[in-house]
Amino acid sequence: MPPWHCPDRAGNPRLAPVHIRHNRNTEGGAALSPALLSEHIIAEGESMLLPLPLHHTYPFTVGMLASLASGATLVMPGGVTGPQILHAARAARVVVILGVPGLYRAIVNGIEGGIARRGSLARAAFDRLLALSIWLRRTFGLRIGGILFARLRAAFGDRLRVLGCGGAKLDLEVAWKLEGLGWQVLSGYGLTETAPILTFNPPHRARLDSEGLPIPGVRLRVEAPAAAPYGEILASGPSIFDGYLDNPAANASAFAEPGWFRTGDLGYLDRDGYLHVVGRANETLVLPDGKKLFPEDVETRYAAIPFIKEIAVLLQENTLVGLVVPDPDAIRVEGTARVEALLREAIEATAATLRPHERLSGYAIVQEPLPRTHLGKLKRHLLPDIYGRARAGQRQRPAAEMTADDTAWLARADIKPIWDWLLARYADQRISLDTSPQLDLGVDSLQWIELTLELHDRFGIRLSEAAIGRILSIRNLLEEVARQQLEPERHPVQTAPAPEQWLTPAGPGYALLAMMLYGMSVIFARLVFRLKVLDKQLVPAGGPIVLTPNHNSYLDPIVLAASLGWGELRSTYWAGWSRIMFAGPVTRAISRAANVLPVDPDRNPGAALLLATSALKIKDRLVWFPEGRRSPTGEVTEFLPGIALVLEQTGARAVPLYISGTFEALPRTRLLPRPHRVTVTFGSPVTADALAERGEGSDRHARIASALRKAVADLAKVRDSTA
Known part of the structure; x- marks a missing residue:
């Protein structure tokens, strides 16, 4: 009943x-x-x-x-x-x-x-x-x-x-x-074939790191190669099934000998008789070098990333890759316009803590839940096809049926023009209210600038940086538009800090602090890190120029400042991440003294561009880290296209810079630096037009960014030849 x-x-x-x-x-x-x-x-x-x-x-x-x-x-x-x-x-x-x-x-x-x-x-x-x-x-x-x-x-x-x-x-x-x-x-x-319990953790003798002790009547043994730490678990007892119906071939492989069932799971018995299961034999991933990997172990480590809702790892073309389902709520709390970049950085940071063969060499982002059984087990046989379609760009969720409430909402006078504009703007893609601008439409920080500028030009709507950070779907975008129209006083038109606040000359107190900081940087870089500077004569005496170094460590600005003369330094602005460099009164004071500008390309890319263009009208130089983050591996990572917009808007030439040694001295995983030789190598200045001709990518901005990244990476060869 x-x-x-x-x-x-x-x-x-x-x-x-x-x-x-x-x-x-x-x-x-x-x-x-x-x-x-x-x-x-x-x-x-x-x-x-x-x-x-x-x-x-x-x-x-x-x-x-x-x-x-x-x-x-x-x-x-x-x-x-x-x-x-x-x-x-x-x-x-x-x-x-x-x-x-x-x-x-x-x-x-x-x-x-x-x-x-x-x-x-x-x-x-x-x-x-x-x-x-x-x-x-x-x-x-x-x-x-x-x-x-x-x-x-x-x-x-x-x-x-x-x-x-x-x-x-x-x-x-x-x-x-x-x-x-x-x-x-x-x-x-x-297992199902064992009706189903083989082992159990008794309440007063439970060991959470094990699967427990065999229940009364059940015997277990492990069939393992010599000196192997684990092997296949075999079970015998009254609860074991007699065999598969009318399938003698399956029965022959299911039993090692009469009464002993092959579970297909790998594990070991400790000295107290507790069973430890390490993985499923038929789910074990065998890497090209022969190493064996249990996917659940790796998935657990990556699943600890707060921005990941689900993850599955699999082998594709003999390399370890992942299927990632983002967690929209956690990403919304972070408030970033670069969802894919946020996930990539978090995955790479976690990978740096794993053994080399456990690190993902690639991943695909999907928004639908991963296929599971009713008991929550992954249907791993379906993962390769999902990964292939996602990597091929077919990751957009099927458009959900529009409800009557959705239809009525989209017909509102303040919503319909925006919805119609979005449908026309992305006519070649099937969009719905659940479409993600970042994941489905590929909107990055640069394209957010274009999108929000169009919203302002066409409809007089300016979204604040907080509003942009909350947008993870077209529905969210329309909700923010409606809210901004309903409560304009809570969403000020200004989308950036007033430039004059950071661009006006600092007082004598800040000048003294700047001189002290510079002296400490020179001493620190020369004595502790034995700083070596190469080809500095290539830097033009006049501007405007944008210095574009790679970014390995929090030490990078210190050693770069030490490689410049005092006069050069006072003619230079620095783009600094506002959530670090302006997080408290001490860092704000240091930033003010060092001519650091608060930028946040995640939450407010428009403000970053405004400050950069204004700064180069006042001083000759601007330092801009195009990667937008510290490298998790020490290699030069992808340059964000925002640097291309800075160069085009200001007419400045880019000066590639390669900083080596800071990753070894203070990588992302260390709190305190250790002594290590550091070298700063300067490259020849280059214009945005020249970079656009050399680069690769689907549009001009992508080509500029890719060519500049290659110019910086090529300077590593100069460093190696003179080492």
Whole structure:
């Protein structure tokens, strides 16, 4: 008899759960799962929440049959959304939830996201308390999370104590966070062919880094090559199936010998008999050099990036690549117009912490969820086709059907002209309200300038930098347009800081500070890093010129300043990232003294261009780091096309610069520098027209940026020949 649901007055589904009682000592109940029943995980009269489909053996046997055999109440929510699961847990006062890793990962992410929205102080306090709770749990076995996080846990009901997990491997970090919050996490391992449990972590002897101990009656052994740390797991016992129906070939390969089933999983047994599964044999990736890689291990590391909602790794043409689903909410909080660049930088930063064979050599961005089974396992056989289509540019989501509300909204007098303009502007692409300007239409920081200028010229609308940072879809763009028209006083027309604030001459106090900073830079660069300067005579005496160095480290501006004379330095402006160089009173004072201009090409590319053009009308030189970030590998990375617009708007010549040694002295992964020789190599000045003729790309700006990047990278050869 299935559960039935009807809404209460608030519109929430009211549960009337199944409540079937069995004598737990009957033969049928004992045969279901002796391990679960004998451990008394759930008792007669208590409730278990099962938000999983019953056509899988894991929820059917471990969830439904075992709980009913215990005389417990089985609770099935009215749906699988977060609110529905929370409502069911509270309303039925469940003691146990039986779920899959995806559910528990979502619970942890939801809790941490809610805390983060309360502010940095609340997040810091939560992180410290959680770390303390986890340490006490791991070190002394004390479980104080129930007290520390009582109010937070109340959202899941006042009786919930056990979180059972199966279907796939639960990330160890997630498991410990749940334990730190005061719940008990119990996991096991098995297959459909084993009915399904083979091993289980007993409540008082659980080891979260393992799949547990064999249940009574089950024997395990590992078939491994000599000296290998792991091998294929074989199982024997009364719960093992007899074979596949009418398929003798499959049966021959499924059993190593009569009664011993080949699970197809790889692992090992520790000295205490606990099973550790390291991966699936048929999902193991074998790299060209013979190294073997378990995709789940690599996916876990990259999935920790806050801007990634899902990631899957696979082999394409013998190289390790990834399929990435961005997290729109996390990206919106960051407030960037360069979504793809943000993801690339985060992926490269994570790759720098991994072993070389675990680093992705490429990836494709998709917006649809990755294909999974009902229990959350990736359907890996479908990934190569998805990756191929995404890399071929077919990553746009299918246009969702327009609702009646959407149609009425788009017909509004303030929205329709903008929507019609967008349809005409992107007539060669099928756009919808869910289309992403950054991911589907390829709008980068330079194109945001063009797009927002057109909005102003055609409709008199100017979007603020905060508004641009919130736009991740055409719907968001139209919402920001409507908001700006409705509340113009909250969205000032000015999109950049007043240039005169940063371009007017600094007072004598700042001049003295600048001289002190310069002296310290020279001493620091010459003594600690043995600075060497090559071909400085190529720099023109007059301007306007834009110095365009590669960017490896926070040391780059220091050694570059030390390579210039004091007079040259006072005639030079620097483009500095506003979120670092103007984040506090000390950095603002240093920036003011050093002629640093606040730019943020992510949130306000128009302001960056305005300041750059204004600066070169006052002084001869501007330092602009075209990569827009520090290189994660020490190699010269892609130049953003914004440098092309700066050169064209100002008529300035570019002077390529190559800085070597700073990556080794202070890479992104270090907090403090170490001594290492540093060299600054200057190149010959070149115009935007000359760069456009040499470069590669689909448009003039891309060609200018690519040619300038090559000119900078070629200077490395000059450095090597004179080393």
